[in-house]
Amino acid sequence: xxxxxxxxxxxxxxxxxxxxxxxxxxxxxxxxxxxxxxxxxxxxxxxxxxxxxxxxxxxxxxxxxxxxxxxxxxxxxxxxxxxxxxxxxxxxxxxxxxxxxxxxxxxxxxxxxxxxxxxxxxxxxxxxxxxxxxxxxxxxxxxxxxxxxxxxxxxxxxxxxxxxxxxxxxxxxxxxxxxxxxxxxxxxxxxxxxxxxxxxxxxxxxxxxxxxxxxxxxxxxxxxxxxxxxxxxxxxxxxxxxxxxxxxxxxxxxxxxxxxxxxxxxxxxxxxxxxxxxxxxxxxxxxxxxxxxxxxxxxxxxxxxxxx
Ligand code: BDR
Ligand code: CA
Numbered sequence: 001x002x003x004x005x006x007x008x009x010x011x012x013x014x015x016x017x018x019x020x021x022x023x024x025x026x027x028x029x030x031x032x033x034x035x036x037x038x039x040x041x042x043x044x045x046x047x048x049x050x051x052x053x054x055x056x057x058x059x060x061x062x063x064x065x066x067x068x069x070x071x072x073x074x075x076x077x078x079x080x081x082x083x084x085x086x087x088x089x090x091x092x093x094x095x096x097x098x099x100x101x102x103x104x105x106x107x108x109x110x111x112x113x114x115x116x117x118x119x120x121x122x123x124x125x126x127x128x129x130x131x132x133x134x135x136x137x138x139x140x141x142x143x144x145x146x147x148x149x150x151x152x153x154x155x156x157x158x159x160x161x162x163x164x165x166x167x168x169x170x171x172x173x174x175x176x177x178x179x180x181x182x183x184x185x186x187x188x189x190x191x192x193x194x195x196x197x198x199x200x201x202x203x204x205x206x207x208x209x210x211x212x213x214x215x216x217x218x219x220x221x222x223x224x225x226x227x228x229x230x231x232x233x234x235x236x237x238x239x240x241x242x243x244x245x246x247x248x249x250x251x252x253x254x255x256x257x258x259x260x261x262x263x264x265x266x267x268x269x270x271x272x273x274x275x276x277x278x279x280x281x282x283x284x285x286x287x288x289x290x291x292x293x294x295x296x297x298x299x300x301x302x303x304x305x306x307x308x
Contacts, residue, residue, distance in 0.1 A: 001029040002121050002146075002245055005108060007066070008238070009038025009126030010048040011078075011086055012220040016304075017125055017238035018049070019213055020246075022056035023303040027246050031111050031120070033063045034104035038126035038170055039078045040086035042068045045126070048086050050095030055213055057308045059097075066104025067129040070171035073264070078166060080227030089223030090216045108134040112141035121245070124150045124178075125238040127167050132174035135181050145183045149245060151238050153189035153258065153271030155287070159229055164269030165190050168260060172269045176260040185285040186244065187258065189271065192251070192288045193237035200233070202297045206304065213307040236297075240288070243296055250292045250299075255283035 006021060008014045021030050033053065035046040046065040053061060069075040082088060100107075108130060112120050122145055124131055131148070134141065152167040152175060160169040168175045179185065198206075198221055207218030221234045228234075244251050257279055261270040273287055 001027060003029045003031055003115065003119055004121045004123050004245065005032050005034060005111060006030065007034045007036060007104070007122065007124040007126065007130050008049060009036050009040070009045045010052060011039040011045070011082055011126070011238070012089065012234070013236055013238040014125045015048070015052045015087060015220065016217060016236060017242045018052045019056050019217070019304060019307060020239050020242045020300060022058040023307050024242070024246055030061050032107050033061055034066050034107055034130055035063065036066045036104065036126045036130050037068050037075050038167065039082045041075070041077060042066060044086055046099050047095055050097060050099065051087070051092040054096050055092060055216055062100040062107070064102055064104040064107040065099045067133060070127060070129055071132060071173040073171065076170055081225055087220065089220040092216060104130045105133045105137060109138040109141055112144040115144045117143045118146040119144050121146050122148045123241050124148065125241060127171035128152065128174035128178045129171045132177035135177060142181060142183055147184040147186060148178065149186040149241050151188045151193065151241050153187055153273065155189060155191040155273045155275060158269070159190060160269070161266065163267045165271070168271055169269030172260050172262045176262055179258055179260055179284055187285040187287045188237070188240045188244070189273070189287065192291050193240050194231065194235050195291050196236045196240050196293050196296060197231055197233040198236060198297050202301060203233070205301055209305050211305070211308060213304060217304065239300065240291065243300065244288070247299060250296050251288050252290045253286050253288035256285055256287045257281035257283055258285045258287065
């Protein structure tokens with residue numbers, strides 16, 4: 001089993017990613033959920049992580065609240081896509097428990113320090129602030145990191161701005177630190193995640209599972225997304241990260257040099273991905289370019305069906 005930490009800003013697609021991880025304990029050893037400001041402020045992403053933990057019956061997994069904003073820029077959130085509480089489309093109750101004491105960054109450091117070399121996989125599904133802080137505060141944990149499998153960036157157009165994908169736009173300085181950390185990185189940008197849009201028939205089947213999780217996911221995937229990119233359905237950006245850990249054979253990519261634009265201008269958060277190797281720079285990420293989407297959702301539904 002691969003030991004992982006999920007760093008997240010739920011968010012509907014983060015929620016589905018968490019649920020997929022809860023349904024995959026045969027393959028994944030989820031050591032902690034750490035939260036960050038992103039889709040909504042961190043107080044709310046923490047509440048949402050706790051609500052999803054209750055929903056999925058993952059009581060034993062600690063949730064640690066993390067960074068309240070990016071390293072340099074003021075926080076920008078995405079209620080215009082996710083709704084005021086970040087989980088529009090659900091009516092999940094308030095969480096049963098509270099977050100575990102200890103800042104997310106401290107938790108990441110402690111879990112990594114206790115692990116053997118190459119012992120922990122980090123799965124960031126939001127702005128990369130917590131990871132960047134952990135790497136700066138405790139560079140000794142880097143050898144403990146087996147790999148970082150992240151959602152962020154875009155080969156082509158962005159979704160937050162024409163240039164940038166949301167997670168990297170919000171905290172480009174953190175993204176630059178993570179991309180430069182020297183550990184293996186697998187990057188899921190919009191080029192692949194916009195291929196991962198669940199079809200209507202599959203969404204209906206999730207709703208018909210007859211479970212609380214099925215009902216909640218159906219609600220999230222059928223609600224209107226006024227601020228979205230106008231895609232025909234709901235892109236499952238963040239679940240791709242978890243799915244890759246379980247079914248890497250469904251994805252294909254290339255080792256690439258990736259550079260992050262940290263300036264405050266219109267290119268802020270742009271990820272320049274040298275897909276064709278024109279710049280002759282050493283690769284710093286394995287960038288995923290395609291997914292077998294139909295098979296992905298068939299397998300996801302099968303797993304999600306096992307949850308309460
Ligand atoms: C990313 O931004 C967030 O809104 C989603 O949860 C995903 O992590 C997509 O750009
Ligand atoms: Ca997210």
